[in-house]
Amino acid sequence: MFVMSDSSMSKRLRxxxxxxxxxxxxxxxxxxxxxxxxxxxxxxxxxLHRTPIQIVDAAEQEDVDVIGLSILSGSHMExxxxxxxxxxxxxxxxxxxxxxxxxxxxxxVVLETDGYAKIFGxxxxxxxxxxxxxxxxxx
Amino acid sequence: xxxxxxxxxxxxxxxxxxAERRVGALARAISWxxxxxxxxxxxxxxxxxxxxxxxxxxLTGPPGAGKSTLSDVLVRYWAEKGSQAALIAVDPSSxxxxxxxxxxxVRMDQALADAGVYVRSMANRGSLGGMxxxxxxxxxxxxxxxxxxIILETVGVGQAEVDIMAAVDVAVVVLTPQSGDGIxxxxxxxxxxxxxxxxxxxxxxxxDRLKHEIESxxxxxxxxGPMPEVVTCSAKLGDGIQDVAIAIxxxxxxxxxxxxxxxxxxxxxxxxxxxxxxxxxxAEIWSHAQMEGKAKAxxxxxxxxxxxxxxxxxxxLKKVNVCDE
Ligand SMILES: Nc1nc2c(ncn2[C@@H]2O[C@H](COP(=O)(O)OP(=O)(O)O)[C@@H](O)[C@H]2O)c(=O)[nH]1
Ligand SMILES: [Mg+2]
Numbered sequence: 001m002f003v004m005s006d007s008s009m010s011k012r013l014r015x016x017x018x019x020x021x022x023x024x025x026x027x028x029x030x031x032x033x034x035x036x037x038x039x040x041x042x043x044x045x046x047x048l049h050r051t052p053i054q055i056v057d058a059a060e061q062e063d064v065d066v067i068g069l070s071i072l073s074g075s076h077m078e079x080x081x082x083x084x085x086x087x088x089x090x091x092x093x094x095x096x097x098x099x100x101x102x103x104x105x106x107x108x109v110v111l112e113t114d115g116y117a118k119i120f121g122x123x124x125x126x127x128x129x130x131x132x133x134x135x136x137x138x139x
Numbered sequence: 140x141x142x143x144x145x146x147x148x149x150x151x152x153x154x155x156x157x158a159e160r161r162v163g164a165l166a167r168a169i170s171w172x173x174x175x176x177x178x179x180x181x182x183x184x185x186x187x188x189x190x191x192x193x194x195x196x197x198l199t200g201p202p203g204a205g206k207s208t209l210s211d212v213l214v215r216y217w218a219e220k221g222s223q224a225a226l227i228a229v230d231p232s233s234x235x236x237x238x239x240x241x242x243x244x245v246r247m248d249q250a251l252a253d254a255g256v257y258v259r260s261m262a263n264r265g266s267l268g269g270m271x272x273x274x275x276x277x278x279x280x281x282x283x284x285x286x287x288x289i290i291l292e293t294v295g296v297g298q299a300e301v302d303i304m305a306a307v308d309v310a311v312v313v314l315t316p317q318s319g320d321g322i323x324x325x326x327x328x329x330x331x332x333x334x335x336x337x338x339x340x341x342x343x344x345x346x347d348r349l350k351h352e353i354e355s356x357x358x359x360x361x362x363x364g365p366m367p368e369v370v371t372c373s374a375k376l377g378d379g380i381q382d383v384a385i386a387i388x389x390x391x392x393x394x395x396x397x398x399x400x401x402x403x404x405x406x407x408x409x410x411x412x413x414x415x416x417x418x419x420x421x422a423e424i425w426s427h428a429q430m431e432g433k434a435k436a437x438x439x440x441x442x443x444x445x446x447x448x449x450x451x452x453x454x455x456l457k458k459v460n461v462c463d464e
């Protein structure tokens with residue numbers, strides 16, 4: 001048996017927070033990342049300007065449970081489905097996908113029927129994302 | 140929407156993934172050791188014969204010293220020489236919520252763009268001994284997976300980080316000319332654990348002065364093994380990276396030739412055994428031998444805590460002796 005010397009070495013939810021695309025504002029993503037940390041998640045923050053391939057690579061290497069994408073650039077209908085497609089191709093479709101940012105409701109509906117568990121629109125309360133994720137993983 | 144349950148692979152499936160060099164298998168295996176998963180030991184046993192081929196380099200130092208930036212350039216330097224690297228970056232968990240914000244990938248742009256580099260962020264989960272076990276096992280897994288270079292990056296602030304550095308082949312302490320890092324490093328015990336000192340941010344004033352300061356502290360050092368070098372570089376500008384890489388090479392050579400490397404690897408294995416043994420006992424004792432109940436009863440009788448502990452320890456040791464006979 002592999003015994004850790006401390007019971008605190010137990011499973012924690014890991015979430016990758018990434019910003020795909022070209023917009024240069026990551027304040028929102030950082031606020032979300034910090035709030036998830038404060039709710040007990042292990043948050044892997046990747047920074048700005050990530051390509052879908054970099055995001056999926058990172059998710060695979062980090063063995064995350066969740067990917068949270070923040071996108072303000074308007075290219076969500078191009079980039080978000082691509083992330084989803086790559087995830088499926090890699091056999092990583094167990095990863096829960098969520099996104100937030102400036103995404104119109106009509107687009108959100110499309111994304112939510114195509115692999116995204118939830119799209120958080122503008123004005124989402126910071127705690128709402130953690131609430132949602134906790135509910136998803138409550139056993 | 141409800142989440143599809145994440146199917147846990149079997150040991151055999153993970154081993155197959157290792158044989159096929161599937162990154163996902165390595166990633167899940169590291170989660171297993173990190174989470175103390177039931178079959179992690181079996182997996183590590185099966186992979187044991189494939190370990191021992193990688194060089195383990197530790198990078199430690201205060202936050203912001205440029206460890207991740209340096210990792211990034213080192214990883215690329217090695218990649219150009221045909222040696223792929225795995226990087227394990229450890230950051231503290233919040234003591235209050237257990238959560239963690241792991242941002243080391245932000246600086247790993249370049250390395251990540253090069254196919255074949257593996258990066259893993261680990262939170263220390265508030266654990267002292269456990270962390271060096273988990274990172275050691277994670278490094279074993281990267282080793283077995285076939286990475287010839289493994290970097291362990293930690294924030295050099297406490298005993299846990301010193302323990303992690305004690306478990307690598309070459310421990311590199313990264314300091315900067317700013318903010319009295321030299322003194323801070325001494326306090327944290329890093330002067331003893333370092334095999335190589337890098338003064339980063341040499342593009343800023345004071346790098347040479349810090350170099351001399353470190354050298355004069357090292358003159359007083361009493362730890363065994365060859366005397367560490369001190370090199371300066373600017374990881375951000377890419378200046379002096381070659382010097383750092385060459386100094387690491389030189390250190391490996393000196394350590395190998397003097398037999399010090401073997402001694403260190405043995406010490407590392409012994410420390411690991413001891414830690415696992417102690418950890419296993421610690422985990423078992425309290426829960427399985429009704430210790431808590433006995434301790435509570437003794438406390439209620441007005442006994443002194445230390446005396447209760449001594450008494451209970453005696454009981455445990457007696458049981459161990461009975462098993463021996
Ligand atoms: N001026 C200067 N800044 C650097 C150098 N290396 C890293 N930095 C900067 O120092 C900051 C912290 O770097 P990082 O690698 O994240 O440090 P870590 O916390 O030790 O991993 C970043 O803003 C880097 O760009 C350097 O050689 N010179
Ligand atoms: Mg770092």
